[in-house]
Amino acid sequence: MNIRIGNGYDVHRLAEGLPLWLGGVLIPHNLGSVAHSDGDVLIHAICDALLGAAGLRDIGVYFPDTDPTFKGVDSKILLHEVMKLLREKGYTVGNIDTVICLQRPKIMGFIPQMQETLANVMEIAIENISIKATTSEKLGFVGREEGISAYAVVLLSH
Numbered sequence: 001m002n003i004r005i006g007n008g009y010d011v012h013r014l015a016e017g018l019p020l021w022l023g024g025v026l027i028p029h030n031l032g033s034v035a036h037s038d039g040d041v042l043i044h045a046i047c048d049a050l051l052g053a054a055g056l057r058d059i060g061v062y063f064p065d066t067d068p069t070f071k072g073v074d075s076k077i078l079l080h081e082v083m084k085l086l087r088e089k090g091y092t093v094g095n096i097d098t099v100i101c102l103q104r105p106k107i108m109g110f111i112p113q114m115q116e117t118l119a120n121v122m123e124i125a126i127e128n129i130s131i132k133a134t135t136s137e138k139l140g141f142v143g144r145e146e147g148i149s150a151y152a153v154v155l156l157s158h
């Protein structure tokens with residue numbers, strides 16, 4: 001069996017009055033992601049980690065932010081497409097570990113719902129999806145609430 005590791009990172013600016021989607025869940029907040037898609041930074045980081053592990057480039061190669069087809073697209077659809085591609089190539093997801101960097105609000109209460117949502121889209125067990133959150137102690141762009149970022153690491157087997 002061939003085990004492969006991948007990592008993904010994504011950032012979006014935050015602005016007043018936009019929806020804040022994270023892990024496929026709508027988080028009640030006064031700020032949301034500025035993006036071409038729905039701006040789900042966690043799903044984008046996961047997609048990049050999956051594609052990276054398989055040596056298949058990154059999310060922008062498949063879903064360009066210049067293509068009107070993807071304007072406002074639900075990132076769960078993009079993740080579903082990435083999973084389809086990986087399965088076609090014979091990959092199975094082992095586990096995923098992620099970090100969301102967000103100063104406000106506290107999102108720990110939404111993490112079980114994100115895990116369930118992602119497990120359904122990816123067709124893997126909830127236990128294989130870890131989602132963590134951190135502020136940046138009011139430092140940098142996250143700390144100033146100018147943006148949100150997420151990191152993801154995945155293991156694939158082939």
Ligand SMILES: Nc1ccn([C@@H]2O[C@H](COP(=O)(O)O)[C@@H](O)[C@H]2O)c(=O)n1
Binds near residue numbers: 109133
């Ligand atoms: N947006 C966030 C950020 C953090 N958390 C949770 O709070 C804990 C403490 O965060 P620090 O940045 O002060 O270390 C962290 O371990 C998370 O469990 C959160 O829920 N939402």
Ligand SMILES: C[C@@]1(CO)OP(=O)(O)OP(=O)(O)OC[C@H]1O
Binds near residue numbers: 036063065
């Ligand atoms: C998700 C896509 C889809 O057009 O656009 P954005 O929502 O802007 O997100 P980003 O992570 O900057 O780029 C990847 C794009 O594929």
